[in-house]
Amino acid sequence: MPHAQELARLALDIAREAGELARLRRSEGVAIAATKSALADIVTEADREVEALVRDLLGRARPDDGFVGEESGAEESLSGITWVVDPIDGTVNYAYGIPHYAVSIAAVSGDPDPERWTALVGVVFNPASGELYHAVRGEGAWLGERRLAVSTPSDAGALLATGFGYDPATHEGDFARLRTVMPLARDIRRAGAASLDLAYVAAGRLDGYYERGLHAWDHAAGGLLVSEAGGLLGGAPGGRPGRELTIAAGPELFPRLVAALGT
Structure with a gap:
């Protein structure tokens, strides 16, 4: 090796x-x-x-x-x-x-x-x-x-990022997930590149990120950035990043984000 x-x-x-x-x-x-x-x-x-x-x-x-x-x-x-x-x-x-x-x-x-x-x-x-x-x-x-080191959200709430699928049939579910996390958020970003969203979580520029529908190549590199910056990475199926959901955040926010998203 x-x-x-x-x-x-x-x-x-x-x-x-x-x-x-x-x-x-x-x-x-x-x-x-x-x-x-x-x-x-x-x-x-x-x-x-x-x-x-x-x-x-x-x-x-x-x-x-x-x-x-x-x-x-x-x-x-x-x-x-x-x-x-x-x-x-x-x-x-x-x-x-x-x-x-x-x-x-x-x-x-x-x-x-x-x-x-x-x-x-x-x-x-x-x-x-x-x-x-x-x-x-x-x-x-x-x-x-x-x-790099992940951030801890302030009392104003977490700056979160997400993305939406290209298939219009998935948008209602995406919007429903967005509604569940809004109580945690000070604001939402949707920038359009999963690897950079994950890199920004690692750098503390974002407090957390979640998205449905990612492929392995979308999160493989960025996910390691998050974990090596002291963050947590999860999702579904099986509590790991997957097609159903990918979640990344610092250790204080991560369980709250997981709970809000129902995984």
Whole structure:
């Protein structure tokens, strides 16, 4: 098993290169390649190109590792390490020119399923702002050279973030969940990139975050940032981040958020 720091150095280097490609393609203009689960759920040509770059660079450096990406098929691991990648998280922001999107890269060991894996490394890079978050299991979470720590809400309430699904049929449930957490909130943010919402919880910029419908690549890297910054990560099914729900917050807010959401 490689040392986690070795994996982190590789992930950081690749995230920078992939982020620069995403930024360059954004400056050239964005072409929509396809839709996914709904008409609003888009894939850009840049998503595919950036994922291909990440996959190629990882394959050259560590050919026996597995790969799970948003835009291409999975590859089984022969080494016990799997890379979980979202090439451009926040694709709608990216397509509209909103500078809030990220390259998300995680290395996990064991079964590449969020209910069973052990996250070793997480990197989240926003090419538009230049902010580069990273975490190594047991060694903390960082924004550049600054160690991160989750926040504790003030008496005014918690600053919470969430997201809504692209399928209109899910919106009523999303709004119902929002109503249940409003008594805890001083305000709500809906910024459109799950990996950055999780990074912001780790950095104390948000007190908490929850969202239904996330995939493994949406929370793999950001979830490790939260836990390594002293926060808690949960959801459903099984009390872990999953398609039914992902929840992240500091230890004081987390149980209150879980109770409000009924998980």
